Amino acid sequence: MRERAPDVWQIWGYAPGFGRAAGNLINAYLVEDVLIDAATRHSGKRILRELRGREVEAHAITHAHPDHQGASHEICEALGVPFWCPEGDVEAAEDPKLIRERQPNHPIARFYTRIFTGPGHKVDRALKEGDEVGGFKVVETPGHSAGHVVFWRESDGVLIIGDVLTNMDQLTGRPGLHEPKPYLTPDPAENRRSVKKLAALEPELVLFGHGRPLREPRKFVDFIEALPD
Numbered sequence: 001m002r003e004r005a006p007d008v009w010q011i012w013g014y015a016p017g018f019g020r021a022a023g024n025l026i027n028a029y030l031v032e033d034v035l036i037d038a039a040t041r042h043s044g045k046r047i048l049r050e051l052r053g054r055e056v057e058a059h060a061i062t063h064a065h066p067d068h069q070g071a072s073h074e075i076c077e078a079l080g081v082p083f084w085c086p087e088g089d090v091e092a093a094e095d096p097k098l099i100r101e102r103q104p105n106h107p108i109a110r111f112y113t114r115i116f117t118g119p120g121h122k123v124d125r126a127l128k129e130g131d132e133v134g135g136f137k138v139v140e141t142p143g144h145s146a147g148h149v150v151f152w153r154e155s156d157g158v159l160i161i162g163d164v165l166t167n168m169d170q171l172t173g174r175p176g177l178h179e180p181k182p183y184l185t186p187d188p189a190e191n192r193r194s195v196k197k198l199a200a201l202e203p204e205l206v207l208f209g210h211g212r213p214l215r216e217p218r219k220f221v222d223f224i225e226a227l228p229d
């Protein structure tokens with residue numbers, strides 16, 4: 001894993017076999033002693049290996065989608081840590097059948113749900129606006145999922161943005177800022193409103209669920225301001 005800011009480590013979350021070429025495709029983060037996101041159900045061993053020797057006290061997710069909760073159950077069981085999930089996604093995190101039902105009815109969504117979704121896991125804490133997680137504040141950003149949240153550390157302007165925006169095209173893997181694909185986003189209009197809300201933060205560093213870190217506050221704000229209201 002690689003340190004991206006003080007007490008913030010990025011973990012490559014993608015499946016074995018792809019090696020470093022797959023860096024940034026699906027990301028997870030260790031912030032202080034909290035693991036944020038857990039990639040796919042094929043990623044458990046890899047993430048656990050990366051966490052070896054580190055202190056982990058809890059596991060939180062930005063949203064209950066297959067490439068973020070996939071290894072959550074395996075990791076919580078292996079480390080004996082509590083599972084924290086945004087309030088609006090608690091039911092889906094506990095019962096992954098709802099993850100599929102809440103996705104748009106599109107072949108790509110069905111495919112990715114089938115290959116990535118992990119088992120459900122009992123949620124120990126429902127995250128709400130203003131909660132503190134590993135030195136970050138929870139900001140509610142619904143749209144890409146019912147309960148999606150981001151994590152914001154104002155002191156040095158670090159934003160863990162989940163999938164409110166991606167920094168690569170999720171189909172081609174090409175780098176660049178994008179809104180998440182509409183066929184993987186139950187409510188794109190609501191997600192757009194969440195995106196708009198984040199511009200005001202002017203983050204120094206944005207850490208994405210998909211894509212490499214962005215240290216260009218102007219680029220982030222310009223991209224958002226260019227989106228229609």
Ligand SMILES: [Zn+2]
Binds near residue numbers: 067
């Ligand atoms: Zn995702």
